[in-house]
Amino acid sequence: MSVVVIGDRKAGKTSMVRSLAEYGKYVKVDDSDSLVKELYNPETKFIAGTDEVQQRPLVMNIDMPATGVRQIRVLWIDTPGEFWSNQQQRNEYFHAWQALEEKVRSSKAVILLLPPHQTLVLQERLNHTPTHLKPVEPLPTAEQWVNRLQWWLNFFEERCKRVKHILIAIHKADLFCNVKSEAKRWQYKPEQGGTSPWFEYNEYVLDTYFSVASKDIKKYKASEVGSRTNFFITTTEDQGLLELPWLYLGPYIAYT
């Protein structure tokens, strides 16, 4: 099964997988050392932007909610952010864009990482954020963010009819919420049978963090693609939250 990670430039696509490879607790990546070395400079903690489609088979060990650890083969595809955010680049490299789009359309699952919008982020929290976690580019305003999300939802509805699972996450949750307390509530707890029911988590995240776009999301959820879409918050600063999308996908990947 192929899982594609997409998102605009500097959304944190590569860092998500890097963090799983380095610190995964219930979602572990085999041969993670070499993957980590490839993906970032441990001294500066900066991750180089992905400038071409990177594709690599990963063997992941995912702790299943009801049956324990299962080894799963995933074709992980990381995509350059520029393609998604820059229309001009899409026009200039039309064939490359088409090939990328085809990869996304034919994958089984797509994880979209969104940045938080300005209204969500507390300045106080931002001031105390370590440099390597600070947003490289200005965060979008709530309006820009909703417009961008709408673009993605249209993209999924029009182009991703065959994709079985669409997961949309606001990444960098450390900039807008207390990740420890959110993780405490929602993280995977094998001793208690797994996570809370997925629909509960999904509803909470939508109400709390996606509320500026609630009208658009409601309309989108009524579509067939929308009914296969789940919403998350993720951060590299807390494995409990970062692993949730993968723990959700795990049983489906194992089954197909």
Added chain:
Amino acid sequence: MEYGKSMKEALKIPFTKPKVTGNEIRIIGSKKAGKTTYLSALLRLPEELQKQFPGLAITPMANDTEKLIEATKNIIEKGAVFSGTDIGNEPDFHFQIKIPVTTKASSITLDLVVKDYAGELFEMAAQPHNWSELTPYFDDWCTARSWMIMLTDWQLDKDSREYKPALEKLVNELNERANINSELQNLRIAVVMTKCERGELWPCRLDPEEDLFKVRLPQTYQILTSKLQPHRLRFFACSSFGVLSDRPGERDPRPNRYIPTDGSSAEFNAFLRDPDAWKPYGLISPLYWLSTGRMLHDEHL
């Protein structure tokens, strides 16, 4: 001495081999009818059903079956739903159902190979221009002895625009082939209304032919009954989720499913509300009839 006596007594009891009936079944039906969910609920055999029917047992006989049981535990029971089956990637499930002895029938074991098909295929049958694409699948369906047709909607346009034309085409083709291959004249078809935990259907589950199909899908009902001999056709109602409780004294007929409030379509995006109270309804009786030609007189199964 005691040992010898009991052995002697034991030898007096005529040895009866447990009856095993084999069958190969194709599950066909509209998109989102809950075909995979039906199979997963059946194979998982929730505890509530086991409690009510001691001795009822499902034994997986192949790897795909075990994988589905595992997926059920990890997906349905954790508040998520199955994603649709892909065309060309239809899994085969081989399992045995041991049905304990009842006052009306002796114990029997059904040895079943069931194949679950993508809903798009059924929809194709309703569109004449898609028939050539469907033919290889139809050829495969005709190698089985039984079909289970699963339907879930009752809107009049579904009845007239999808279910009736699709089933008319399938049954016409089947009857034509039966002229050449006489074995097909015995192929049984169980037509099942799924998701009967829905309030408007739950009271109709006891007589599905009269109260569900005749009333809600009149054109589909008419075409099936006019083209198939009565002994080859039966109508059933089932619910993979069931209701919260049907125990005397604590009846709670609300569906055991949670419908999200985020705008998702209620019919196609519901989750098991209380896994501990999970008690599906009517899962086994269509399989029993397809395999034996007799009705199982316990509607809960």
